[in-house]
Amino acid sequence: MTQSPSLQTTLQDRVEAGQRLVEPLLKYAQRPDVIVLALPRGGVPVAYQVVKALDVRLDLMLVRKLGVPSNPEFAMGAIASGGIQIRNEDAMRAHPISPAAFEAVVARETQELQRRERLYRGARPPLHLKGQVVILIDDGLATGASMMAAIRAVRLQAPARIVVAVPVAPLETVEMLSFEVDEVICPLMPEWMMSIGYWYLSFPQTSDEEVIDLLHRAWQREAASDTSSREPFDD
Secondary structure, eight states, rough: BOOOOOOOOBSSSSHHHHHHHHHGGGGTOOOOTTEEEEOOOHHHHHHHHHHHHHEEEEEOOOEEEEEEEEEEEEEEEEETTTTEEEHHHHHHSSSSSOOOOHHHHHHHHHHHHHHIIIIIIIIOOOOOTTOEEEEEOOOOOOOOHHHHHHHHHTTOOOOOOEEEEBOOOHHHHHHHHHHHHEEOOOOOOSSOOOOOGGGGGGOOOHHHHHHHHHHHHHHHHTTTTOOOOOOOOOO
């Protein structure tokens, strides 16, 4: 099921974006089988608002967009942890590049994905998603290539349910993803996407330091609590 679009046409920032995802996700609150996976970096501050409100677990799904060399913002595919690779064939036809150039982009982005995995998760054990309800969150989608890579990586672990929750994405991308997962939630679905940042009043780049800080806040709270009594989140 797809969330109906809102009449609101802009988002203040990633904090508000996350808060706007809370109400349609309330049915998943305080469930031990629910885990929110943020797509870093921009998805982490959005997801943090959700886990804070719903009192559920937070972790990461590492994904890297494969940008066309002549236009890095235009995705010709994406990669995700576990060796998942998605190719956007329409983009490849519109921006033809040689196999060697494509593989060079894959190699570069794989290196960055591995760097982020080490930096953000450290010695934290690998994800175990079998039988879990997985909520994938990003700060917005354009082509959906990165989210598709994340979905395929999650599906390999046989979760009970996959939900995609994003604050903004074009209608055609939402419709495409609705055939791939159990539920898509997207409050803002413009006909013309322009760019994700266009729909935010404030859209600064999320830093590694912010990602690490928000993750550690969530993980420290999980470690210090049990299923019957949880400490409140620090704002």
